[in-house]
Amino acid sequence: MHMRVLKSPLAVLSNRVAIAGLSWREGKNSSAARGYGYDWQRLRAGHLAKHPYCAYCLRDLDMCGMTPAEVIIACATRDIPEPIGSIGDHIVPHEGDESLRLDPNNVQTLCKRHHDGEKQRRERAAR
Numbered sequence: 492m493h494m495r496v497l498k499s500p501l502a503v504l505s506n507r508v509a510i511a512g513l514s515w516r517e518g519k520n521s522s523a524a525r526g527y528g529y530d531w532q533r534l535r536a537g538h539l540a541k542h543p544y545c546a547y548c549l550r551d552l553d554m555c556g557m558t559p560a561e562v563i564i565a566c567a568t569r570d571i572p573e574p575i576g577s578i579g580d581h582i583v584p585h586e587g588d589e590s591l592r593l594d595p596n597n598v599q600t601l602c603k604r605h606h607d608g609e610k611q612r613r614e615r616a617a618r
């Protein structure tokens with residue numbers, strides 16, 4: 492039951508990305524087109540649509556390398572919630588480097604819990 496609820500926002504998101512992409516080409520009228528990081532939001536949305544689950548949760552659940560379809564079945568089998576993540580995290584902090592910031596291979600999906608933990612660890616390390 493919850494699977495359908497969790498999957499549909501991703502489909503909506505994908506459609507929005509396609510629409511936003513068109514409007515961006517046609518003119519800079521939407522707030523997203525004007526906003527800082529629009530390219531990043533497109534990259535993030537595309538990544539989340541393909542990789543909806545938190546990379547660290549998958550690791551903790553021993554589900555690394557599973558396709559989204561396999562994760563759905565594995566979670567149903569184990570009767571646990573799917574580890575949906577909504578945050579596109581930079582694997583290597585970009586620190587203003589555009590090539591790192593917009594590198595599709597430098598993105599991983601994280602849930603808020605794992606992102607906040609990772610972020611705090613990074614900030615402590617940077618001090």
Ligand SMILES: [Zn+2]
Nearest residue numbers: 545548602605
């Ligand atoms: Zn997680």
